Amino acid sequence: MKLSILDRSRTRRGAPDSAALTGTIERAVYAEHLGFERFWVAEHHAVPGIASGSPPVLLAALGARTSRIRLGSGGVMLPNHQPLVVAEQFLILEAMYPGRIDLGVGRSLGFTKPVREALRRDRNAPDTFADDLDEVRSYLEGKGAVTARPQVATPPPMFVLATRRGLDFAAKAGLPVVVGGPILHGAGARIPELDRYRDSFVPSAAHRDPYVMISLEVMIAENDDRARELLLPEAWALAQSSRTGEFPPLESVADIRTQPWTPRLREQVDATIASSIHGDAEQVKVALDALSARTGADELLASTSTFDRDALFESDRLLSLLDV
Known part of the structure; x- marks a missing residue:
């Protein structure tokens, strides 16, 4: 893969939001040095724990600091945007950094009702994702009702952040997919939804063959206990969000351990950590090889976060050395 x-x-608790963005830029520079294929950023609105609300703006900064690694969105949430505007933003990025830009698109709405209202999104509005997908692609390829500018030699490739239903959209449209979450953790030697995507894939001008990217947290440390400890801040934040409705900044392991733990909280934290791949380098390689066999994936998109930036960078370094 x-x-x-x-x-x-x-x-991170105690640090300004700007430090999160600076950290993303530093990590992208390091990822390029390590030889990673891509570095993607996300779109989350009005979330205390995430500073990135505009992938195109952040990608422009990343492009200025890197020279080879592919840069993209994981992803732009189409329900929040007009297709023409999305196409224009990514055509500008492609014109500035040719051959290095990816457009990953998803369909998630805002995390809470006030955020959805601020985005002018109604949870009960008709689902126009498939049509929006086609419209964005038509603008990127210069075939839309109007001509999106700037025109580029080769439009940036599109990827679909896919749920089970999204896999069907992507197959029909002839687009690569990014899958994560529960679909990766079911029983069985193979994942039937991915096999169905490949079997029903309709080749497109840009993509003659199906392409599957799998996304999950991958943490490598000196041993399994240390890797689990490094995963705790993200797992804790996710558990807190289910209790409070607000996804918080990362906290240090020491601070987390001083707080009260309910049985339900411990269960949620343990489940989140169990859904990741973690351990020393050899343990992670074995687990990734097994996941590769189950999914037939072409690429791994590691979505790892932790409070300790140095440990995160070291995990990235160890991951880059694996032959999977």
Whole structure:
């Protein structure tokens, strides 16, 4: 598998949000040095724990600091945007950094009702994702009702952040997919939804063959206990969000351990850590090889976060050395 990174610009307790963005830029520069295939950023609105609300703006900064690594969105949430505007933003990026830009698109709405209202999104509005997908692509390829500018020699490739239903959209449209979450953790030797995507894939001008990228947290440390400890801040934040409705900044392991733990909280934290791949380098390689066999994936998009930036960078370094 090719190896890539998704960085969500996670904020940290006690540090300004700007430090999260600076950290993303530093990590992208390091990822390029390590030889990763891609470095993607995310779109989250009004979330205390995430500083990245505008992938195109952040990608422009990343492009200025790197020279080879592919840069993209994981992803732009189409329900929040007009297709023409999305196409224009990524055509500008492609014109500035030719051959290095990816457009990953998803369909998630805002995390809370006030955020959805601020985005002018109604949870009960008709689902126009498939049509929006086609419209964005038509503008990128210069075939839309109007001509999106700037025109470029080769439009940036599109990827679909896919749920089970999204896999069907992507197959029909002839687009690569990014999959994560529960679909990767079911029982069985193979994942039937991915096999169905490949079997029903309709070749497109840009993509003659199906392409699957799998996304999950991958943490490598000196041993399994240390890797689990490094995963704790992200797992804790996720558990807190289910309790409070607000996804918080990362906290240090020491601070987390001083706080009260309910049985439900411990169960949620343990489940989140269990859904990741973690351990020393050899343990992670074995687990990734097994996941590769189950999914037939072409690429891994590691979405790892932790409070300790040095440990995160070391995990990235160790991951880059694996032959998977």
